[in-house]
Amino acid sequence: MTVMKPEDRFKAVVLSVVQNLKPAVVQGRPEVEKRYDAMMPVFLESAQKRFNELSDAIASIYASNFTAEELREIIAFYHTPTGQKLLARQAVIAQQSMTAGQELGRAVMKDVMQQMNDHAN
Numbered sequence: 001m002t003v004m005k006p007e008d009r010f011k012a013v014v015l016s017v018v019q020n021l022k023p024a025v026v027q028g029r030p031e032v033e034k035r036y037d038a039m040m041p042v043f044l045e046s047a048q049k050r051f052n053e054l055s056d057a058i059a060s061i062y063a064s065n066f067t068a069e070e071l072r073e074i075i076a077f078y079h080t081p082t083g084q085k086l087l088a089r090q091a092v093i094a095q096q097s098m099t100a101g102q103e104l105g106r107a108v109m110k111d112v113m114q115q116m117n118d119h120a121n
Contacts, residue, residue: 004058004078004087008091010047010051010054011047011048011051012091012094012095013091013094013095013098014044014047015044016094016095016098018040018043018044020098020102022036062074
C-alpha cells in the first residue's frame, strides 16, 4: 500500500465525484448550491479521516487474491520506471475511465429512450 498509495487515487476520485455530482444535486437552485459548497469541506475532511481504512481494506483484498511471492513481484514492478509511470497516471486514467463510462451510460440511455419511443409509435 505504501508503494501504490491508494489514498491518492481515492482522493482524486472523491474530488471528481463531488464535482460531477454538484450539477445533479444543485439543479440550478442557488440555496442548494450554497449548502452544497458549505458541506463539501466537511465531507472531504470526513473522507480524509477514513483513507487509512481504505488502505487496510485494499491490503486485505490484495492479500486474499495474491500470494506473498506475487505481492513481492507486484511491488518490484511498481519500483520500475513503468510501474512508477502507472502509479503517477492512475488518477488521470481513473478520471478518463469514469468519463468514458458516463458517456457510455448516456449513449445507452439515449438508445433505450429511442427504442421506447419507437415502440410507443
